[in-house]
Amino acid sequence: MSKSVWAVVPAAGNGSRMRADRPKQYLPLLGKPVIRHTLERLISHPKIQGVIVAVAEQDPFWSDLMLPDDWPVYLATGGSQRSDSVFNALFYLRQLTDDDPWVLVHDAARPCLRHTDIDRMLTQLAEDPVGGILGIPMTETVKRVNDNHRILETVNRDNLWRAATPQMFHLKHLLQALQQTIDAQCQVTDEASAMEYAGFQPKMVEGHADNLKITLPQDLELAALYLQRQGDQLA
Numbered sequence: 001m002s003k004s005v006w007a008v009v010p011a012a013g014n015g016s017r018m019r020a021d022r023p024k025q026y027l028p029l030l031g032k033p034v035i036r037h038t039l040e041r042l043i044s045h046p047k048i049q050g051v052i053v054a055v056a057e058q059d060p061f062w063s064d065l066m067l068p069d070d071w072p073v074y075l076a077t078g079g080s081q082r083s084d085s086v087f088n089a090l091f092y093l094r095q096l097t098d099d100d101p102w103v104l105v106h107d108a109a110r111p112c113l114r115h116t117d118i119d120r121m122l123t124q125l126a127e128d129p130v131g132g133i134l135g136i137p138m139t140e141t142v143k144r145v146n147d148n149h150r151i152l153e154t155v156n157r158d159n160l161w162r163a164a165t166p167q168m169f170h171l172k173h174l175l176q177a178l179q180q181t182i183d184a185q186c187q188v189t190d191e192a193s194a195m196e197y198a199g200f201q202p203k204m205v206e207g208h209a210d211n212l213k214i215t216l217p218q219d220l221e222l223a224a225l226y227l228q229r230q231g232d233q234l235a
């Protein structure tokens, strides 16, 4: 596969669950902002041609990153939901290329992404008619609880997976699917949900469990451990 793969990074969230003084993608992690780690992982992959980052309209932190001038990174305006941010980034990408490239949508809040996981997606999905996502099999018992945290039921975990990112689909397919969910006012939390809504069955590709999404305060320390363990071989 030539360098015809693009990445889209939704980075316009406010990280409310982190309860920090800035959006979590800009919090320091081993001496540099979370998003810097994420962008380095993507930019350094030999198959990724460029990255569209969706940032909040009034984002005051992006300019402080001072990214290298030769990085093929383009900015789009984020939206009120993650799916709006992704849609805006894809809409921007469509203006950059006449092709219909594979797009890897990857959360800014997931800095520990391994190149081996990207490689596995590109290998397993290169000829797939739909595309797919990285995920991790559910390895614990799953409970549904009520508002008082009383257990209502144990959910059968056979074939249950945790969805992660990247989520890899063709630009036009994904734009159309997201447009359908917007028109139907159907909220989706990931790209695969939009593709499912449009009637497709994305493929699940197994990834490493250390590709965590930094969401809660304790996740930062864990991400640091993962990055230190991965070292600089980009795993």
Ligand SMILES: Nc1ccn([C@@H]2O[C@H](COP(=O)(O)OP(=O)(O)OP(=O)(O)O)[C@@H](O)[C@H]2O)c(=O)n1
Residues within 6 Å of the ligand: 009, 010, 011, 012, 013, 014, 015, 016, 017, 018, 023, 024, 025, 054, 078, 079, 080, 081, 082, 083, 085, 086, 107, 108, 109, 110, 213, 214, 215
């Ligand atoms: N309107 C939004 C909301 C989220 N995101 C991005 O989507 C990714 C995953 O979303 P999540 O972990 O939910 O981030 P936040 O929405 O910032 O977190 P919270 O729900 O705690 O506010 C993050 O990189 C976030 O920046 C985005 O681009 N646009």
Ligand SMILES: C[C@](O)(CO)[C@H](O)COP(=O)(O)O
Residues within 6 Å of the ligand: 082, 107, 162, 163, 164, 165, 189, 190, 191, 213
């Ligand atoms: C897309 C995602 O990373 C898949 O697990 C996740 O849904 C994004 O986080 P959010 O809290 O749902 O916005």
